[in-house]
Amino acid sequence: MQERTRKPRTDAVALCFTGPKGKAKEARAVMLALGFTEGEKAVPWREALGYSDDELPGVFLSGARYREGMTQEELAAKTGIPRRHISEMEHGKRTIGRQNARKLAEALGVDARRFLAV
Numbered sequence: 001m002q003e004r005t006r007k008p009r010t011d012a013v014a015l016c017f018t019g020p021k022g023k024a025k026e027a028r029a030v031m032l033a034l035g036f037t038e039g040e041k042a043v044p045w046r047e048a049l050g051y052s053d054d055e056l057p058g059v060f061l062s063g064a065r066y067r068e069g070m071t072q073e074e075l076a077a078k079t080g081i082p083r084r085h086i087s088e089m090e091h092g093k094r095t096i097g098r099q100n101a102r103k104l105a106e107a108l109g110v111d112a113r114r115f116l117a118v
Contacts, residue, residue, distance in 0.1 A: 014039055055092045057115045062090040064108040079103040 015036070017027065051059050065075055065086075072090075076083040081100055088094035096104070096115040105112035 016042070054117065057096050057117055058090045058092045060110075060114050061086075061096070061104060061108075064104075064110050064114075065090075068108055070108075075104070075107060078107040 015031075019027065046053070046056075049056075049059075065072070070078075072083045072086045075081075076086055079086075079100075081103060085094060085100075089096050089100070095117065098112075098116065101112040101115035104110075104115055
C-alpha cells in the first residue's frame with residue numbers, strides 16, 4: 001500500500017488573473033474582502049517545486065508510478081529493471097538512461113524524454 005511521505009508544501013493557494021485594466025482595483029478590493037492577501041511576485045515553476053534539475057527525472061518517475069498505482073516491485077516486474085535500481089532512480093542516486101527510459105515510458109504510458117536529465 002502506498003502512503004504519502006511528504007506533507008503538502010502549503011495550505012494556501014496563489015491566484016493570477018487576466019482581465020480589463022479598468023477593473024483591476026475593483027478585483028483587488030473584492031479579493032482582499034474575501035480574505036486573500038497581497039502575494040509575492042511569480043516564482044519560476046522549477047524554483048517553486050524545490051527540486052534540482054538532476055532530481056526532476058526521479059520525481060517524475062515516482063509521480064508517474066504513483067499515478068498508475070504501481071509499486072516499485074510491480075514496475076520492476078513489468079520492465080525487467082531491478083527494484084533497487086528503480087528506487088535509486090527515484091531518489092536521484094542513479095541516472096535513468098535512454099534504454100531504461102524507454103522501458104519505463106512504455107510501462108507507465110508516458111514520453112520517455114521525461115525521464116532523461118534536462
